[in-house]
Amino acid sequence: MEIIVVGLSHKTASVDIREKVAFSPTQMEKPLRAVVERPEITEAVIVSTCNRVEIYATTRDIAGGMARIKRFLADYHGISTDALEPHLYAHHGETAIRHVFRVAASLDSMVVGEPQILGQIKTAYGYAAEFKTSGIILNRFLHKAFSVAKRVRTETKIASSAVSVSFAAVELAKKIFGELSDKTVMLVGAGEMCELAAKHFLNNGVRGVMVTNRTFERAERLAEEFEGKAIRFEDLFDQLHKADIVLSSTGATHFIIKPKDVEEVIRRRKLKPMFFIDIAVPRDIDPKVNDVENVYLYDMDDLQGVVASNLQQRAEEAKKAEAIIDEEIGQFYKWISNLEVTPTIVALRSKFDEIRRNELEKTLSSWKELPPDGEKRLEALTNAIVNKLLHPPIAALKRTGQGGRTDLYVDAVRTLFDLQTGEPEAGELGELEE
């Protein structure tokens, strides 16, 4: 049994393709059932997000299984296979395992380290579990992927730094003020970025919001939205000392806030620190404001610089994450390789034993002058022969179970001795884990 992955992502397909093959999250039953109905496929999980559509499945026939899933994706969404084919990737074996581990650990994301993808895969797995299209192998596989993702998250700093301008601003504020719960934010002007940043600050527990704008009605409207206080633009410098964090994004073509104003304000605040964030281009705040004692000014370029260096840091952390994944793949691959060895050994033994018992019975029933301990001795003799014959092949199978190409040996043994093995049983899986 092999794990295969077929899909496309932001790396292989543009958004107009991705949206065509996306699955609606409310109707997952139909496609899931449709995939496992194909004869080649035994288990399936469908992951569909705005950045990727992937199907994880198990099959005995790698090429056939992949072709089936590709055709399914095209047919289900009414696209021609030829149009879809160039965007699709297909992995099996170790590559497939690595791929899913990397996706879950957010190493394959557009923004490396973003946390949503793990939740999305968990939801996707939830549907597969609900509709029983995932079985022992995919259950185990995805749980492993979740634990790998968790390990990456806790052992590397891949998701520890802000990679958006507004998050970067909030993090800076925390380094200046510590707690934000007794801090007030003032919005000067009302741009989209400004509102977004204000929302981030509110989510991080700032106490209050003040809004000022050249059009007072606009300020009032925004203040209402944030449950804050509107201030007339003329009163800006009378009120500024009440703000700890100032977010500025007016359309002004000159500096609105100058060092002299800020010196005055900071004196009124008894030198309590202030954090100015100038999101406007052209800038609203004179860069010299940064030189005022206990005042910190960051403009758009500064914040983007922070984000860029955080992204770089993430890239470095991603290397550590890859090492963790390498380690975990080894373990999981061993497990899955082992998966078919034990049932094969069991089947082989019972086949030999069955033959032995049948032949023994025939002999015993026709043997009239059997000595008193004859039956016992024949039993021992036949048992010894069977065990001696089976010892080398079983040992070889067990050895290959420690890694390597087990399927070759498993297939050979099955064909040579005409074994019928069903799916591995849950009980056997427990044994294999050790």
Next chain:
Amino acid sequence: MNALLFAITLALYLAATVAYLAYLVKPREALGRVARRILTAGFAAHCVYTIDRYIEAGHTPITNLHESLSFFGLAIVGVYLACERKYRTVILGSFVTPLALLILSASTSFPAAIVPLNPALKSRWLAVHTVMAFLSYAAFAVAFGAAIMYLIQERFLKQKKLGAMYQKLPSLDILDEINYRCLTFGFPLLTFAIISGAIWAETAWGTYWSWDPKETWSLITWFVYAALIHGRLTTGWRGKKAAILAIVGFFVLLFTFLGVNLFLPGLHSYK
């Protein structure tokens, strides 16, 4: 016995310093815990050492430079451990424990033998005066550590160099708070140390104040810290200004303690 306890203390402080510096490089929670445990063990050994010496000598063991430096180190570690407990800023230890280690090692360069007490010092004021003085010194030493961290972090934020060190250092607010708390803890102690010293001087030497170099420099130190507290409370000297003054104050204090003893002869020159 006494020498062994001292050696154990020194070794534990060295190990704790190494652990705290390692924490500065790799701030793992487990490493921080290990560092704190080693330091706490060192503190315990140091306490036992000091008590043992007290019993052996029959008086408060803060009568020569060896003993003073040792007690100074003990007080710094004590104040630091209390600070870490309250503010959970393990990284402060990376700045304070090296200082404690340095001071304790410095004490080894002075004779450690217990000498009979100068009759002029035989008084119950000895304990009150010296313990308060060194506790205040220790509080100022921790404030010094926090102030250095503040200046580093402030520089990172102003110059927008937000590297790995910036990530590890705590927020400006906490550092300023520690600075302030240590000040409000240390300043009254220093005040009482000076007052108790004056009273003791009256009983021992017959005069409250004789402008001996130690007295003069203690007063200067007191004025520096008084100015800092005054500035904080009235005009809001906080942040950078407060940090710089805490550093200046600590150097003045070091001179009052060591410089005066070593270079300026006077009534307090106990070597």
